[in-house]
Amino acid sequence: MLKRGFGLVAMVAAAVILSTGCSDEADGNAESEGSDSDSTREDASLPHSGAPAVEDPIEDTAVFENDICSVLTEEQLASLPVEVTEAEPDPENDIGPTCNWRTDTRDESFGGSLLTTDGEGLSSSYENAEAGGSELFMELDPIDGYPAIAVDLNDGREDGYCNVAVGLRDDLSFYLGLDAIRDSSPYHDDPCGAAYEIAGMAVETMKGAG
16 A cells, blocks of 8 residues: 655656746747737647647546546556655646655655646647757657657756656646656666656556546
8 A cells, every 4th residue: 555645846847847937938039029929829729839639538537637646556556666655646736736656765756747737738848849948859659549758858868867748638748757866776777768658557547547
């Protein structure tokens, strides 16, 4: 049984908030040069900025928005090569419901978020990358048909850090950030592979509930 911990830093939230801030700055620069107002972006169709359409969207994610830590089952967590001992929900996070998981050794931690506040799915990540706001931006193989990317303001893969975002619908993405900065972590040498694997488990859970 997992212990529900408290006080765990929401690393995924921090990464997305920084990314959103960068996107806002880009939008602000564009507006200062005479582009359309924010209302134009709000009315823009999805997807945009080169983001792929989600062909088989997961329409109902309400159960996971209300219980975000349930995107990963205890069976899935038990199958990982690390022992997860804490899961801390943060349902009121500014970016959307977030859960943070920690392991017994503290050699790694990971957090997942449903980006309900943004409302643009993967499009905002593609837009930010298009504007030069992402040092790491790499399209990955789709996860069970859902488009996926590795993305971050700074490329921290050599230090054991990676974020993977998966488009669940054109207007909703799931974000998984993994921190394995210690050499002793089995995830240190391939953090994007680990983040991709764990994100895939979450997609499997959410799709199975649909």
